[in-house]
Amino acid sequence: MIKVQKTGFYSTIQDFGRHGYQEYGVPYSGVMDAYSASLANVLLGNKAQSAVMEITMMGPVLEFQCSTTICISGADMTPKLNDLPLKLNKATTVKSGDLLSFGRLNYGFRTYLAVLGGFKTEKVMGSRSMYQGITKHTVITKNDELLVDTSVKGFVKQLATIKIDKFHLNSNIIEVLKGPEFEMLSKSKQELLFSKPFTISKDNNRMAYQLTEILPNNLEPIITSSVLPGAVQLTPSGKLIVLMRDCQTTGGYPRVLQLKNMAINILSQKFTGNNIRFKLIEF
Amino acid sequence: MGYELTYKPFGEHSILIEWPSIIDKDILLDIISFKEIIKKNNIKVVIEVRISYNSLLVIYELNEFVLESSVQELKNIYASFREQIKPIFRQWKIPVCYDDQFAIDLDEMSLEKNMSKSDIIKRHSSAIYTVYFIGFLPGFLYLGGLDKTLYTPRKATPRLKIEKGTVAIGGKQTGVYPSESPGGWNIIGNSPIEFFNAQSEIPCFAKSGDRIKFNSVSLKEYQNIKSLVEAGVYQLESEMIYD
Numbered sequence: 097m098i099k100v101q102k103t104g105f106y107s108t109i110q111d112f113g114r115h116g117y118q119e120y121g122v123p124y125s126g127v128m129d130a131y132s133a134s135l136a137n138v139l140l141g142n143k144a145q146s147a148v149m150e151i152t153m154m155g156p157v158l159e160f161q162c163s164t165t166i167c168i169s170g171a172d173m174t175p176k177l178n179d180l181p182l183k184l185n186k187a188t189t190v191k192s193g194d195l196l197s198f199g200r201l202n203y204g205f206r207t208y209l210a211v212l213g214g215f216k217t218e219k220v221m222g223s224r225s226m227y228q229g230i231t232k233h234t235v236i237t238k239n240d241e242l243l244v245d246t247s248v249k250g251f252v253k254q255l256a257t258i259k260i261d262k263f264h265l266n267s268n269i270i271e272v273l274k275g276p277e278f279e280m281l282s283k284s285k286q287e288l289l290f291s292k293p294f295t296i297s298k299d300n301n302r303m304a305y306q307l308t309e310i311l312p313n314n315l316e317p318i319i320t321s322s323v324l325p326g327a328v329q330l331t332p333s334g335k336l337i338v339l340m341r342d343c344q345t346t347g348g349y350p351r352v353l354q355l356k357n358m359a360i361n362i363l364s365q366k367f368t369g370n371n372i373r374f375k376l377i378e379f
Numbered sequence: 380m381g382y383e384l385t386y387k388p389f390g391e392h393s394i395l396i397e398w399p400s401i402i403d404k405d406i407l408l409d410i411i412s413f414k415e416i417i418k419k420n421n422i423k424v425v426i427e428v429r430i431s432y433n434s435l436l437v438i439y440e441l442n443e444f445v446l447e448s449s450v451q452e453l454k455n456i457y458a459s460f461r462e463q464i465k466p467i468f469r470q471w472k473i474p475v476c477y478d479d480q481f482a483i484d485l486d487e488m489s490l491e492k493n494m495s496k497s498d499i500i501k502r503h504s505s506a507i508y509t510v511y512f513i514g515f516l517p518g519f520l521y522l523g524g525l526d527k528t529l530y531t532p533r534k535a536t537p538r539l540k541i542e543k544g545t546v547a548i549g550g551k552q553t554g555v556y557p558s559e560s561p562g563g564w565n566i567i568g569n570s571p572i573e574f575f576n577a578q579s580e581i582p583c584f585a586k587s588g589d590r591i592k593f594n595s596v597s598l599k600e601y602q603n604i605k606s607l608v609e610a611g612v613y614q615l616e617s618e619m620i621y622d
Contacts, residue, residue, distance in 0.1 A: 118429055120575070120583045121513040220577050229517055229558045230577045276387050276395050319400055320514065320521065322429045322436040324390050346431055346514030346521075354390045357441070379388050379446060 105154040107236040112145040125225035128364035132170030136210035146214030155198025171204025213245025277350035302342040310334035326355030412463040470590040476601035481569035518557030518575025537563035571605035
């Protein structure tokens with residue numbers, strides 16, 4: 097069990113999400129930065145998709161009530177174990193009574209806490225990803241006691257130190273494919289998408305990231321159609337909205353671009369005020 | 380059958396198949412048939428097929444996806460089917476209470492349309508609606524078949540909170556909010572039943588192609604049904620459709 101002593105800004109339990117329920121209007125959910133979450137799991141010897149804690153911007157204070165091994169990957173929020181600095185991307189053994197806390201955000205926006213064997217919180221529709229209306233708990237709150245798998249022992253062998261490439265945490269290049277309605281844009285509007293940087297607006301969360309700059313357009317709304325995480329919608333007022341993991345299953349705005357899977361991970365580590373550039377990749 | 384379809388990649392491992400851009404029951408049946416045939420063909424790399432008004436989204440295993448051959452395979456399947464394959468559709472009777480307690484926009488609609496409230500209620504509850512697909516929120520049914528005289532523009536400013544079960548009209552559409560949500564539609568009633576159950580293997584009772592008929596109930600009946608729903612013993616009425 098892991099007890100939440102203080103909540104941070106916003107933390108949830110996430111795995112790789114709910115698949116096969118989209119025809120009922122259920123979002124996929126799942127870790128925003130699947131690359132970092134997989135890394136934390138794999139470094140522990142877990143399956144890459146095991147449930148982790150996704151920690152946004154400012155971390156919680158957690159008390160371990162059992163011995164286990166943990167690993168943190170993704171944003172650097174200055175993690176500390178009992179006030180001693182804790183390295184990212186390194187399996188660390190903890191014992192009952194140990195306190196994990198976080199400090200200053202140095203880079204990135206979301207970090208992932210993996211525990212040996214994974215979190216064993218409530219599973220609904222094949223996933224432990226928290227989502228309002230689907231799971232009972234939708235966010236980590238004070239005094240929560242989170243179940244972890246203590247039956248898995250045997251993480252003894254330390255993996256050779258691996259060099260972690262921070263490329264995806266530093267890059268601001270968002271690789272995109274053409275979206276279904278890309279060709280509805282005039283050539284000059286298409287070029288505008290790739291010729292200048294865009295800024296992440298304050299409206300950014302697990303559902304969607306809105307961009308600040310406006311792309312004036314006269315596209316008609318489309319008849320409501322399916323959308324996917326990573327779809328970039330263009331509203332009549334010219335707002336660009338990048339859908340993220342908790343997005344609705346359908347939408348009525350033209351889908352002008354579609355982020356590549358890795359680009360969703362990269363964008364997940366960006367926050368208000370950061371700049372990004374779209375780069376078109378031909379299919 | 381026989382529609383001019385377009386096939387486009389959507390993301391790294393999906394194909395979006397599009398029908399003419401209109402909302403039409405025959406197109407819906409064609410889309411449902413194509414989905415059924417794709418399922419029957421058992422293409423093992425297809426992990427999900429999603430319906431909307433005028434498209435099918437076919438999602439493949441990421442590492443097994445080859446665009447050109449997959450599009451060709453789908454085209455061959457579409458060309459090969461000669462008759463529509465329909466699953467069994469049902470018509471569902473959905474209790475709705477149009478009492479003033481819930482119907483907070485009905486007065487305004489009545490004034491603007493110069494139509495009595497009871498006339499609006501009658502028109503709304505006598506139509507038979509087709510379920511096109513589920514989206515927007517878990518369990519939100521996109522319905523076709525709203526009486527043209529009831530078309531009402533969305534509110535200029537959406538409400539931050541719309542109660543679960545709210546029955547509303549937005550533009551040419553009508554629907555029921557399956558959970559609390561923000562929304563800009565005009566509120567005309569409330570249904571006491573559950574449209575989504577996360578604990579159930581099949582979380583929604585209705586599917587694409589089914590029909591819905593709203594049944595006007597009094598406030599007292601509403602409360603009775605609500606108690607039965609909360610106790611988990613309410614039986615929704617439905618019948619098979621033969622046509």
